[in-house]
Amino acid sequence: MNTTVLKTAARFLIPIFMVLSFFLLIRGHNEPGGGFIGGLVASSALALYLIAAGLEESQKLMRIKPIVLITAGLLVAFLSTVPSIITGLPFMTAFWINTEIPVAGKVGTPLLFDLGVYLLVIGITTKIIFNLAGQEK
Amino acid sequence: MFLIILISFIASASVPLFYRIGPKFARIVMPAVPMIIFLYFSSLYSGVISGDNIRLSIPWFTALDVNFSFYIDGLGLLFSLLISGIGFVVFLFATGYMKGDSLEPRFFIYLYIFMGAMIGVVTADNLIVLFLFWELTSISSYLLIGYYNHQEKSRYAALQALLVTGTGGISLLAAFILIYFATGSFEFSYIKDFGLLSENVYYPYIAILIILGAFTKSAQFPFHFWLPNAMVAPGPVSAYLHSATMVKAGVFILAKFNHLLGGEPIWNTTLLTVGLTTAVISIFLALKQTDIKKLLAYSTVSALGTMVFLNGIGSEKALLAMVVYLIAHALYKATLFLVAGTIDHETGTRNVSRLYGLGRHMPYTAAAALIASFSQIGIIPMLGFTGKESLLAAILTFEGYTFLLTVLVFFSGAGMVYVAINSGLKPFWGKAAGNAALQVHEAPYTMWAGPILLGLISIFLGIYPPLLNNLVQAVYNGISKDDFGIDIYLWHGFNAEFIIGTLVILAGISLYFFRERIYSVSLPFGVIKYIKPSFYYDSGLQGIISFSKLQTRLLQNGYLRYYILLIISTVLLLAGYPVIQNFEIAHINSATPVTFVEVILALLLSLSVLATIRAKSRLAAVVSIGVVGYSLSLLFVVYGAPDLAMTQFAVETLTVVLFVLIIYRLPKFLPASRISRRLRDGLVAGMAGVMMTAITLMILFYERESELKNYFLDKSLSEGKGKNVVNVILVDFRALDTLGEITVLAIAAIGVFALIGLKSREKKI
Numbered sequence: 001m002n003t004t005v006l007k008t009a010a011r012f013l014i015p016i017f018m019v020l021s022f023f024l025l026i027r028g029h030n031e032p033g034g035g036f037i038g039g040l041v042a043s044s045a046l047a048l049y050l051i052a053a054g055l056e057e058s059q060k061l062m063r064i065k066p067i068v069l070i071t072a073g074l075l076v077a078f079l080s081t082v083p084s085i086i087t088g089l090p091f092m093t094a095f096w097i098n099t100e101i102p103v104a105g106k107v108g109t110p111l112l113f114d115l116g117v118y119l120l121v122i123g124i125t126t127k128i129i130f131n132l133a134g135q136e137k
Numbered sequence: 138m139f140l141i142i143l144i145s146f147i148a149s150a151s152v153p154l155f156y157r158i159g160p161k162f163a164r165i166v167m168p169a170v171p172m173i174i175f176l177y178f179s180s181l182y183s184g185v186i187s188g189d190n191i192r193l194s195i196p197w198f199t200a201l202d203v204n205f206s207f208y209i210d211g212l213g214l215l216f217s218l219l220i221s222g223i224g225f226v227v228f229l230f231a232t233g234y235m236k237g238d239s240l241e242p243r244f245f246i247y248l249y250i251f252m253g254a255m256i257g258v259v260t261a262d263n264l265i266v267l268f269l270f271w272e273l274t275s276i277s278s279y280l281l282i283g284y285y286n287h288q289e290k291s292r293y294a295a296l297q298a299l300l301v302t303g304t305g306g307i308s309l310l311a312a313f314i315l316i317y318f319a320t321g322s323f324e325f326s327y328i329k330d331f332g333l334l335s336e337n338v339y340y341p342y343i344a345i346l347i348i349l350g351a352f353t354k355s356a357q358f359p360f361h362f363w364l365p366n367a368m369v370a371p372g373p374v375s376a377y378l379h380s381a382t383m384v385k386a387g388v389f390i391l392a393k394f395n396h397l398l399g400g401e402p403i404w405n406t407t408l409l410t411v412g413l414t415t416a417v418i419s420i421f422l423a424l425k426q427t428d429i430k431k432l433l434a435y436s437t438v439s440a441l442g443t444m445v446f447l448n449g450i451g452s453e454k455a456l457l458a459m460v461v462y463l464i465a466h467a468l469y470k471a472t473l474f475l476v477a478g479t480i481d482h483e484t485g486t487r488n489v490s491r492l493y494g495l496g497r498h499m500p501y502t503a504a505a506a507l508i509a510s511f512s513q514i515g516i517i518p519m520l521g522f523t524g525k526e527s528l529l530a531a532i533l534t535f536e537g538y539t540f541l542l543t544v545l546v547f548f549s550g551a552g553m554v555y556v557a558i559n560s561g562l563k564p565f566w567g568k569a570a571g572n573a574a575l576q577v578h579e580a581p582y583t584m585w586a587g588p589i590l591l592g593l594i595s596i597f598l599g600i601y602p603p604l605l606n607n608l609v610q611a612v613y614n615g616i617s618k619d620d621f622g623i624d625i626y627l628w629h630g631f632n633a634e635f636i637i638g639t640l641v642i643l644a645g646i647s648l649y650f651f652r653e654r655i656y657s658v659s660l661p662f663g664v665i666k667y668i669k670p671s672f673y674y675d676s677g678l679q680g681i682i683s684f685s686k687l688q689t690r691l692l693q694n695g696y697l698r699y700y701i702l703l704i705i706s707t708v709l710l711l712a713g714y715p716v717i718q719n720f721e722i723a724h725i726n727s728a729t730p731v732t733f734v735e736v737i738l739a740l741l742l743s744l745s746v747l748a749t750i751r752a753k754s755r756l757a758a759v760v761s762i763g764v765v766g767y768s769l770s771l772l773f774v775v776y777g778a779p780d781l782a783m784t785q786f787a788v789e790t791l792t793v794v795l796f797v798l799i800i801y802r803l804p805k806f807l808p809a810s811r812i813s814r815r816l817r818d819g820l821v822a823g824m825a826g827v828m829m830t831a832i833t834l835m836i837l838f839y840e841r842e843s844e845l846k847n848y849f850l851d852k853s854l855s856e857g858k859g860k861n862v863v864n865v866i867l868v869d870f871r872a873l874d875t876l877g878e879i880t881v882l883a884i885a886a887i888g889v890f891a892l893i894g895l896k897s898r899e900k901k902i
Contacts, residue, residue, distance in 0.1 A: 024783075029859035032779040034867065040787030047794040067890075070883050077876055092872045096858055108858070110868040113875070117868070120879050124886040125791060131893045132798040 003052070010052040014061075017045030025118050026111070035114035039121025046126055055133045066130060069123030077116030080109040138193050141177050142207065142260060144170060145253025149246050156242045164232040167245055171224035171252060178209075178217045185214045186607040188614070192262060192326055201265075202323045208262035211611025216259035216382075216389055219464070222594075223381045223471050224252050226587030230475050231373040233583035234482055244284060244371070251277035255382050259389060264313040264323045271309060271354075274383050275302040281374040282367045294366040297674065301363045305353025309390070312346035315339045325393070334397045344398050347390060348407055355387025355441045358415040359670035364438055366671075368430040372478020375430060380437045381471040385463060388444045392459070392616045395448060405449050412446025415439065417545050420552030424648070424655050429477045429487045429560050433470065436513075436556040439549050440466045443528065450535050456617055458527035460609050461625065465512060465524035468595045472509035472588040473561050476502055479580045480564055489559055496565030498577045501585035503565040508592030510561025514554045514642055520599040523625060525550065525641070529634040547641055554645020559652070602626060702818070705825050713828055720831050734775055741768045755803065759796040763789055780863050 021042035028034030050058045084093040096108035148170045155163035181191065194206035209217070231248065235241045254277055257270030276299070283295030313323065319337045320328045334340055351357075356364040367379050378384070391408065398404050416439045423435030440462070447459035479502050480495065481487050496503040512521030532542050579585070598605045602625040609625065629635065648655075692703065745764035752758035766789035773782035849862055849870065859865040867875050 028861060028864045029868075030861055032783065032861060034780070034861070034864040036867070037780065037783045037787065040784065040791065044787050044790045044794075047791060051794065051797070067886075070886055074879065074883050077879060081876070092876070094858070094869050110859075110865075110872070113872060114864075114868045117875065117879055120883060124882055127886050128889055129791075129794065129798065131890060132795060 006052040010049045014045050014049055017048075018042060021045070021118075025114060028114060029110065035117035036121055039118045040125070042118075042122050043125035043129070046122075047129055050129060050133055055130060059130065062126065066123045066127035069119050070127065071123075073116045073118070073120030073123055075116070076119060077113050080112035080116065083109055138177075138191065138207065138209075139195065139205070141174055142253065142256055144174065145249045145256065149249035149253065152242050152246045152249065160241070163242070163245075164236070167232050168225050168228040170249070171221045171228050174252075174256065175218065175221035175225055178214060178221060181209060181214060182218075182608070185209060185211055186611045188611075190326075194262070194324075202263075202317070203265045204263050204324070205266060206262040206324060206326075207260045207266075208326050209260055210615040211608065211613070212389070212392055212615045213259050215460070215464070215608055215612050216385075217256055219385075219467050220252060220255050220259065220382050223377065223467060223591070226471065226475070226591055227373045227377040227381075229583050229587045230376070230478070231371075233581045234371065234373055234478055240284075244281075247277055247280045247284070248373070248377070251281065251378060251383070255386070258386055262325050264316065264325060264328075267325075268306065268310050268313060271350075271386065272303075272306050274378075274386065275299060275306055275354075278302070278367075278378050278383055281378060282370045284371055284374065285369065288369065291369045294363070294369045297671075298363040298367050300678070301353050301360055301674070305350040305360075305387075308346040308353075309350030312343050312350065315343045315346070319343070328397065331397075335401050340398070340401070341403055344401070344404050344407075347394055347398065348404070351387035351390045351445075352411065353387070354390070355384050355445065356415075356438050357387070357411050357442060357445055358418055361415060361419055361438045362669070362671040362674065365431050365434040368428070368434050372430075372475065372481060375434070376471045376474030376478065379434065380474050381467045384437065384441060385444075385467065388441060388448070388459075388463065391445065391448050392456075392612075395451070395456070395616045399451050405451050408449025409446050410449075412442045412444070412449055413542070413545055415442030416446065416549045417442075420549045420556075423552060423556055427488050427490050427656070429480065429489050429492070429564070430474070432489065432556050432560050433473055433477060436553055437466075437470055439552065440470070443546075443549065447528065447531060450531060452531065452535065453613075453617070454527065454534055455531035456613060457609060457625070458524070458531040460612050461520070461527050461605070462524040464598070464605070465520040465595065468591050468598075469509040469512035469519075469521055472505055472591045473513070473557075475584070475588045476506040476509065477560065479584050482584075483577050483580055489563060492564035493566055495577060499565070499579045499585075501582075501589065502580060505585055505588035505592055506561045506565060508595065509588070510557040512592070512595045513557035513561065514645065515550075515638055516642070517628075518596060518599040520595045520605075522638075523599055523602070525638050526629060526634045527625070529637055530629075533633060543637070547637065547644070550638075550641040551644035551648055554642055555648040555652075558645065558649045563649075702821060705821055709821070709824055709828060712832075713824070716828055716831050716835070720835060735772075738768055738772050738775065742772075755800055756797075759793060759800070763793045766792070780861070 021038040023038075024033035024041060025035055025038035026033075028038070046058060046062065049061060053061075081092050083095045084091055087093075092109075094108055094110050148166075152163070155166050184191070191209040192206065193208075194204050197204045228245075228248065231244065235244050238244065251274060254270045254273035258267060258274060261267035261270055279295045279299040282298055283291050285291045316328060316334075316339075317323055319334060319339050320331045322328055322331075334343065337343075353360045364379055364384065368375055370379070419435045419438035419442065423432055423439065426432040426435060444459050444463055444466075447455045447462065477487065479499070480492065483499065484492065484495070486492065508519070512519035515522045515525035528546065532546055533539065535542060606625045693700075742765060745761045745768060748761040749758050749765065752761060766785060770782040770785035770789065773779075773785060849866055852870075853862045853865045854860055856869075859869070
């Protein structure tokens with residue numbers, strides 16, 4: 001399915017999808033969105049690119065290996081629990097810092113946790129898709 | 138103290154390190170660890186005998202009353218000393234015995250785990266902790282019995298021991314939980330003073346379950362069969378686990394719970410009859426054995442039976458006899474097993490009828506064997522003599538069936554003498570003849586020093602009882618309600634006990650001289666097969682295996698479509714009934730207005746479902762089921778659930794992509810399946826659809842109070858600092874769940890990777 005139209009379209013769509021997915025991630029706490037949905041949106045973008053440009057191109061585009069994303073995601077999620085462990089509060093108690101960042105508003109450990117989910121979802125989905133695509137050869 | 142319990146496990150983990158430094162260094166360190174533990178427990182001696190019991194607790198799961206708590210009373214101290222003291226001898230012996238074995242470090246790793254677990258069992262105060270260590274002894278026993286894992290016999294015996302003792306372990310856990318129900322605590326030191334467990338409704342169950350746990354561990358009839366089979370293990374293992382310590386854990390448990398559960402016929406009568414049966418039957422079985430280790434194994438079972446029935450008698454004299462007998466037995470039987478190990482090691486045979494004249498070549502081993510067999514025979518001034526005297530004293534003062542008991546004990550005692558002569562004396566007697574014997578030379582000192590030491594201790598304790606007396610008193614105060622008023626003496630004079638004891642020895646000697654006659658008596662083995670408990674073990678195990686094979690064939694046949702069919706049918710069966718019961722059409726409010734958009738969406742949904750069913754190719758089916766998904770997410774949009782809609786949208790897209798990626802790999806699509814199958818699938822699918830509709834309607838129209846819903850809506854902004862309730866639940870309120878889920882996802886991804894990777898590698902080959 002190496003069509004030029006799809007390939008070109010995908011090339012333009014991917015940045016938009018990525019921005020959208022990240023936007024969904026950080027606003028998730030107050031408006032519809034969140035790490036899971038954001039991750040899925042990002043993965044669909046990559047899936048689209050895979051169909052348009054093939055496996056090697058999309059692996060090149062990703063730069064990072066999916067398995068690294070999975071581990072990083074899991075690590076970030078666990079990292080978000082560290083403050084609660086250090087302070088001795090009940091496990092996974094949320095910590096917030098008030099910032100005036102637009103869209104996100106406050107920043108805190110739940111957001112970090114969500115980021116972990118986001119990375120993990122992208123990692124897993126692309127891992128499965130790439131693996132299946134790689135099998136065809 | 139916590140460190141002392143932990144030290145074996147630390148040592149176990151560092152065994153490879155010691156061997157990396159050098160095997161010679163490692164062999165010096167190995168016996169040092171049990172020595173340290175022994176010295177530590179010795180230092181507690183004076184405190185414990187004066188009634189200063191030691192307790193230590195580290196909180197673990199406080200909400201469940203499960204804590205790392207340990208408690209050392211007389212009984213615990215006695216066992217700890219036995220475990221570490223005999224442990225020292227066994228470790229020392231093993232450095233010689235296992236020397237040069239290719240897996241030598243592994244052996245010590247297992248043995249350390251066992252020692253740590255055993256110390257844990259006898260010092261644990263919390264019953265759950267006790268259970269954990271108890272299971273760990275079973276597991277390490279499994280590993281040690283199966284040490285020569287290239288032999289099928291070893292693997293079979295190891296599994297058998299694990300399954301039998303494991304069953305006992307589970308019943309012990311059940312008993313502990315019932316005790317918790319009865320007393321509200323898992324801490325033994327608390328339960329101990331709770332008193333009168335026999336009034337409790339759970340009492341009979343607790344008693345039976347504890348007995349079951351103890352009997353399997355201590356190889357009581359009809360669970361005795363695993364112990365002789367376990368003799369395939371290396372020599373030191375048989376000495377340590379299967380005669381001196383682990384098999385006595387059952388006796389330990391019975392003694393520990395004696396004053397809580399004792400005094401009722403269900404406890405005392407069971408222990409008395411089963412113990413006596415075991416003592417007699419196993420010595421009977423021992424008579425025909427020619428394998429030196431099996432001979433010892435059956436006599437061990439008999440001795441354990443003796444301890445159990447003494448516990449069952451439960452009188453002051455009987456409990457005293459049990460403790461003395463236990464110490465004496467641990468000392469001499471460990472030695473005899475070690476000697477058997479040496480003989481096996483040096484001559485390569487364990488057949489007693491081929492062994493003679495070794496004494497000239499192995500003088501030290503012979504000396505150790507001599508002391509130990511004299512103790513088992515019960516010759517003054519060995520501790521074994523004291524043990525036998527107190528055993529007979531307990532029997533003679535027992536009221537009811539005294540004569541029968543005396544006869545049976547007489548028989549088993551004579552058998553013990555026979556075993557002692559046959560295994561400990563005969564191999565060393567006479568002149569060495571034949572070529573095999575000429576090659577034999579003395580084992581290294583590590584292998585005879587320990588056994589001789591144990592023998593000397595046995596003599597010392599026999600001649601100088603005060604040391605023992607204090608300890609036995611402390612033990613007795615822990616396991617009985619009454620005060621202790623008997624002193625242990627070596628010499629009681631020419632009384633009935635002494636006369637019977639001498640007769641027992643004479644009977645044993647004559648049994649020995651008639652041994653050829655005994656060997657030649659052929660038992661009707663055809664009938665015996667059905668009396669043998671191991672027959673039921675084997676057929677039971679076979680039955681379980683066939684059943685699980687059948688079940689796997691039935692449920693996991695490898696066809697994805699049957700899995701799905703099975704899952705949906707199960708849900709229908711389980712959830713369908715309550716749905717039918719609770720569904721009332723009157724509740725459904727049909728007056729809800731239907732909008733135009735809803736009608737359109739419903740039509741779209743139904744059409745795409747139809748298209749899926751009628752699809753002529755797989756791609757068409759995938760695409761139309763994708764349309765179903767998209768229509769659903771539109772429905773979510775209409776009803777104001779943007780989160781759900783977006784998720785559904787993304788998931789649908791990815792699903793279609795995935796399908797497209799694998800579609801070429803699937804076998805050809807065959808739409809024309811048989812009518813009967815289509816009918817069956819249609820029926821199941823239709824029913825599932827109807828059920829889901831009914832459930833949805835019930836959720837919508839049945840008013841249910843939900844505190845959680847209100848709580849989350851209330852607290853989302855104030856506590857979770859977010860307006861998107863769904864997200865706040867996911868990343869804050871229920872974040873732990875999410876953390877678990879993403880961990881599982883990551884593992885699943887690795888699984889997928891492994892599966893697909895494996896598949897493509899297979900292709901290449």
